[in-house]
Amino acid sequence: MVKDDIWDIKDKQQTQIKLDIFRKYLKAWAIIIGSYFPRAYFIDCFAGRGKYHNGTKQDSISGSPIIGLETAIEIKKMKQKKGKNFNLDIIAIDSNKENMADLENFIKELIPGNEIEVKLIENEFEKAIPNVLKMISNAPAFFFIDPYGIRGISKETIDMIINRKGSTEIFLNYMKMGIQRVSRQYKNIGHRDEKIRTMAIKMVSHMNKLFGDTSWADKNDKELLEHFIQQVFSKNYKFILNFNVPYPDRSGTIYNLLFATNYASGERIMKDIFTKKLFKGTLFEDCPFEVGFSVK
């Protein structure tokens, strides 16, 4: 295995915490939605390859699309025992060919005998979403938006998701460090050095797409997050939660996990998940635990 394999999360407990939160909430959501609807969708917008390594233990930790599939199998069986029919269909989008090929293989290992609908879309998030929204029509859907940085994610596409008809919940990884780094490029858009200027113009255009305009340009880090929530993420939602995931070894936040729901029960369940218990037995045990609630 190469040394800095991004799929090895042995020393990335922040990723394990994110997956833990996601697994717990998706299960709770599917149980509730499955009481009212025969079909719902989990849309994994930046799906990844499906499995992570834990050091030398290759492919030993499930990633988000496989957690989605495991949840769909578990809840289908649970509902069947109660005489109910419920299907959680999975749609996984990723622009990387190799990741999609790996994911397809991991899915094949789980699917036989389980009759879960899984659709893999090898494409960019922005290009895939309009068709995905047509495909799922008005059915309830849970969207996980988990990019590496800010490229390839725009306010326009998030608006499409937020404005769709049908119950829609979103769990989004706000890449704080990426956004901060890029926002500092603003001062370089008139730089004398062409290389620096070109890079800055490119970065600024990503930020403009993400925020929908240039109103982000004069904001500090805290203001940027609030602005993102107000301007991009919270429209149409009654409840927004923000969880600051800290660095294990220094002060500050690596990334923010944002969650949007219109249900008081959804907010309550996620609040129960976002507690200090998440840090137990991890490097974060002594880190400050910070969750912000409902920005509205």
Ligand SMILES: C[S@@+](CC[C@H](N)C(=O)[O-])C[C@H]1O[C@@H](n2cnc3c(N)ncnc32)[C@H](O)[C@@H]1O
């Ligand atoms: C952080 S990883 C996803 C991890 C995954 N959600 C998990 O928890 O297991 C981000 C993924 O997004 C993919 N990606 C990067 N740019 C993309 C884009 N514009 N559209 C769709 N996928 C993209 C990468 O190939 C990578 O697999």
